[in-house]
Amino acid sequence: MKQVIITGSSRGIGLATAKLLLQNEEVKVIGTSTSGESSINHPNFKCFQLDLSSKNSIIDFIGKLNHKKIDFIINNAAILLENNSTSTINISQLRKTFEVNVFGTIELTEALLSQTNSGGHIINITSSWGAFSETDFTQYQPHYKMSKATLNMYTKLLAKRLESNAIKVSSLDPGWTQTDMGGFDANRKPNDAAMDIISLLTDNVDSGFFWHRGKIRNW
Numbered sequence: 360m361k362q363v364i365i366t367g368s369s370r371g372i373g374l375a376t377a378k379l380l381l382q383n384e385e386v387k388v389i390g391t392s393t394s395g396e397s398s399i400n401h402p403n404f405k406c407f408q409l410d411l412s413s414k415n416s417i418i419d420f421i422g423k424l425n426h427k428k429i430d431f432i433i434n435n436a437a438i439l440l441e442n443n444s445t446s447t448i449n450i451s452q453l454r455k456t457f458e459v460n461v462f463g464t465i466e467l468t469e470a471l472l473s474q475t476n477s478g479g480h481i482i483n484i485t486s487s488w489g490a491f492s493e494t495d496f497t498q499y500q501p502h503y504k505m506s507k508a509t510l511n512m513y514t515k516l517l518a519k520r521l522e523s524n525a526i527k528v529s530s531l532d533p534g535w536t537q538t539d540m541g542g543f544d545a546n547r548k549p550n551d552a553a554m555d556i557i558s559l560l561t562d563n564v565d566s567g568f569f570w571h572r573g574k575i576r577n578w
């Protein structure tokens with residue numbers, strides 16, 4: 360049995376990934392939502408409450424895992440607070456964005472490392488909006504973009520640190536996807552992104568890279 364944690368499994372890409380993973384009888388999924396509720400009813404699925412902006416919530420969540428060994432961590436939960444035309448920095452919004460997308464995500468990951476099995480894989484869902492190489496670069500969504508760029512650097516740092524533990528760390532850019540965050544005009548479905556995530560888990564990829572649609576992309 361492989362044990363997978365997916366943060367933010369209540370909606371969008373996280374929900375699609377949980378459903379797809381659960382088609383494999385050899386996989387158990389622990390999902391999270393801010394309410395603790397989930398629409399998934401499956402014997403190999405549990406959902407716990409997790410608010411990544413709250414240290415206490417992260418501690419409670421870790422406690423509920425009861426030292427269970429984990430194979431895969433999908434750091435999927437994130438927030439995008441800006442509207443499309445925001446280019447100025449709002450410090451309070453920047454802080455809120457970093458609390459969830461960066462500090463909470465990193466705090467959770469660090470707390471889970473001691474119970475992550477050798478041969479494990481941590482996937483940080485980031486974005487083309489967190490890439491320095493992005494060709495369509497604009498000044499908009501600055502808080503979100505900075506948060507995802509930071510998470511990409513965390514991927515590289517952690518991948519190096521965990522080389523000797525045989526735990527892989529990857530960033531994955533799902534592309535513009537039809538979710539509450541991506542909106543309905545997006546050209547990808549949550550299931551497309553979910554299939555990319557599962558391919559990354561099952562293919563024998565190198566650690567420390569940034570993936571998009573099955574290929575390594577530039578940071």
Ligand SMILES: NC(=O)c1ccc[n+]([C@@H]2O[C@H](COP(=O)([O-])OP(=O)(O)OC[C@H]3O[C@@H](n4cnc5c(N)ncnc54)[C@H](OP(=O)(O)O)[C@@H]3O)[C@@H](O)[C@H]2O)c1
Nearest residue numbers: 367369371372392393410411436437535536538539540541
């Ligand atoms: N959609 C896109 O076009 C796109 C493009 C590039 C990258 N991404 C990335 O893909 C990932 C999934 O995005 P999505 O489009 O599926 O987003 P989404 O539909 O907005 O879902 C976000 C998920 O994150 C959870 N979440 C929100 N705030 C949280 C908090 N404070 N603590 C813990 N969990 C929290 C939500 O839980 P609740 O339901 O409980 O609120 C929900 O499950 C994100 O990392 C996003 O940045 C998305």
